[in-house]
Amino acid sequence: MVELRGVRHRYDGRLVLNLDHFVVPAGAMLAVVGHNGSGKSTLLRLLALLEAPTEGSVLWDGAPVPRSAPTALRRRITLVEQRPVLLRGTVLENIGFGLRVRGISRADAYKRTAEVADQLGLLSLLERRRTELSDGEVQRVAVARALAVRPDVLLLDEPASSADRAAAAAMYRALATERKARPFTICIASHQLEDAYRWADDIRALAEGRLSPVTPENLFRVELAPAGTDTMSARVGAIEILVTTERAGPAVLAVPPGDIFVSREPLASSARNVLRGRVTRVAAHRPGGGIAVTADVGIELVAIVTAEAVRELALAPDAPVVFSFKASAVQVF
Secondary structure, three states: OEEEEEEEEEEOOEEEEEEEEEEEOOOOEEEEEOOOOOOHHHHHHHHOOOOOOOEEEEEEOOEEOOOOOOHHHHOOEEEEOOOOOOOOOEHHHHHHHHHHHOOOOHHHHHHHHHHHHHHOOOHHHOOOEHHHOOHHHHHHHHHHHHHHOOOOEEEEEOOOOOOOHHHHHHHHHHHHHHHHHOOOEEEEEEOOHHHHHHHOOEEEEEEOOEEEOOOHHHEEEEEEEEOOOOEEEEEEOOEEEEEEOOOOEEEEEEOOHHHOEEEOOOOOOOOOEEEEEEEEEEEEOOOOOOEEEEEEOOOEEEEEEOHHHHHHOOOOOOOEEEEEEOHHHOEEO
16 A cells, blocks of 8 residues: 655645545555646656655555665556657567566566567567657557566556547556456546446546545536625636635636536525536546436536436436536635
8 A cells, every 4th residue: 555644745835736545545546637737647657756745744554664665665556648659679579678677587587578469469579670660559568578577566647648548448448457467556546437437446636736526527617706705706618617716816626426416407505506518428437426418518528426316317318407506615726
C-alpha cells in the first residue's frame, strides 16, 4: 500500500498538489481522472518515489519513506509515463531490459518477454525499432516492459492516449489477466472515463490538485459573478449555475452526481438549479453501485440514481428529464 499524508507539492512556488490523505490500497486497480493540469502526473511521480513532496509524507505499508527513497523500494514501483522513452534496440530488447539488469537468465527473460508481448499484441513487432513504431505501439511496449519485471505497484500515466479502441482494450485485458495470475497494485491516470469505469475498482478525481467529489463529467472551469447575498452565478455553456459561495472570479465548479435530484417534472424543493433536458445515456456506475444517468440540459450532466428510480421514471435515451440541485451542493475549487 502506498499512501500520501498531508501532502503539499509546489513547482516554482506554485501549489500543484494539495492532498490531506490519498491511499492506493494493496491489490487495487485505481483510476485517477481529471483535466489537464489537475495534478495527475505529479501525483504519480510522488507515488513512484521519483520526487519527494514539498510538505507531508509518503508511506509504504504504513512506514514513512525517506526523502531519498531506497533503491530496493523504488524497484518495487514502476511508472510508465504518458510519452515513454524506449531504449535503443528492438522491441524484444526493450521489453527484456529490466529482466536482464535484474540478473534473470536469458531463457527465462525471453519466456517472460514473449508472454507479455503476446498479451499486449506485440509479437509481430518484436524485431522492430522505435522509429518503426507508432505512438500507440510505443506506449504498449512501455507497458509490456513494466509488466515484465512484475512490480508490486504499477503506475500508468495516460497509457492508452495514443491507442485505438482495440489496442486500449487489449492492454486493459492484459492488465486484468496479469492481476489474476499475480495480485499487484495498479494506479492509472486517464482521461478515458469509459475505460476507468469499466476496468477500475475505484475512481478518484482531481481538480486543481485536490480531490474532487465528482469525475470530470461534472467539472467546469468558470468565472463566478455576484448573484445575491452569499450567492454567485456561473455561465456554463447555454445555462447558468447558482452557487453558494463568497468567492468570485476564476474557479472550478463540481456538481456531485449524488446530489442531483432526477425527475420527469420540476420538484417542489429548495433547489435553485432546475434544468430541463433529455436523457442521453443510462449505464451502470462504478464504484459504489447505482446507475449513471447522463442528460443534455444545455450542458451534459451526470446524476447517480438507484435502479428503482430508473424503472419508476422510465429513464432511457431521449426521455425528458429534469435535473435539480441546490446551490449549496456545488463544490468550488
